[in-house]
Amino acid sequence: MRGTIRLTPPEMLARLVPHILAMESAARGRRLAIGLAGGPGTGKSTLAAELVTLLDAVRPGSAALVPMDGFHMQHAKIEAMGLADFKGAPHTFEGAAFAGFLHHLKRATGPVSGPGYSRRIEDVVENAFTVAADVRVLVVEGNYLLLPEGPWAGVRALLDYAAFIHVPRALVEARLLRRHGEEGLFTQERNRAHIARNDLPNYDLVETSRDRADVVFELEVPA
Template identity: 35%
Template sequence: MLFASFPRRQDMIDTLVDRATRLARNGQRAIIGICGAPGSGKSTLASAVSDALGERATVVGMDGFHLAQAELERLGRAERKGAPDTFDAAGYVHLIQRLRANEGTVYAPLFRRDIEEPIANAVAVPPETPLVITEGNYLLLTDPPWDELRALFDEVWFVAPDESDRMRRLVERHRAYGRSADAALARARGSDQANAELVLPTASRADLVITRWQ
């Protein structure tokens, strides 16, 4: 496990793009996981690296496997949305297995934060795509079926910003999607923090831990 910090955002992007490119050079598809607690910047980092690589990379998010709101309500888990048991974890593992096998074009779901629901078959991953970047909170959990994921990734990068920065970004995100200041803070300190406490110890299983970036 390596630790890295970057004084400038572009330094980080350049370094990680080089690292990703080396992984995808052998003619076989590479899969990189980007993990971290809620609000750590996983999606932003995945998009930045993917944008730099253009058609050579596609981002697939774990959040596309959120259970639908109606199902969460049926199960009595709506107040814990974002916890490990509020995802179709087996479905996500199966998707990564298909991407690893590169069995033709694979369609992945996408989570829409504006409506808080997943959209099926929204992301196409054609067989010629050499690099898949997948991001999510629970890529390094050791509980079944999440524990099957680690062997499917070429590398996992764990994003671990300063906790005050992570909390600030998380509250800002909740406010951007319509929550009041009080509700945003309550969500960040409540269920989001409980999930963060599950995720943060899993950093020890990552190949690279990114401790600072702007």
């Protein structure tokens, strides 16, 4: 399954599930990493979680979610570096640590715990998830999985299959405004400024990496 395909989110998942199951069968016990990449606000976190649920419905316990967001730098570190206004940009992540963690996960024979990210506190939460020893498919999701620069450059080689999720920029902007306002941590003016200064440039950067995916899904989604 290659090229650019225009589908609804449920149709995308319906395409991916049998493809991944076939890959798993052919892997003969080797652990696979399936990447879902895309800019902020494209819905990839929700889709990745749904993909894990669907894979587990067919083969219980076979899939696990591995979010890149847990490798944000700690907020205190970002503030100390004077980068709070650019939180979420590639250089505010522990990219090398993420690549190393994924490399370890692919070869691990026992349970491995990893960090997550809480939007409620806008910070990293240690040991937010655990990948069990018998998991065969890692569903890895994040903005920067396909970037060819810096510490991110090594991630693509660790992905056995990579899908890129595209959603129109205007819709992404509206989604991000809702997302930033959900927890009520900041004013709407601050959120609009942050999105314009940081999130949308990150979206534009991530879009330049779409050609490194095995397949691009241009999603048909409601406003």
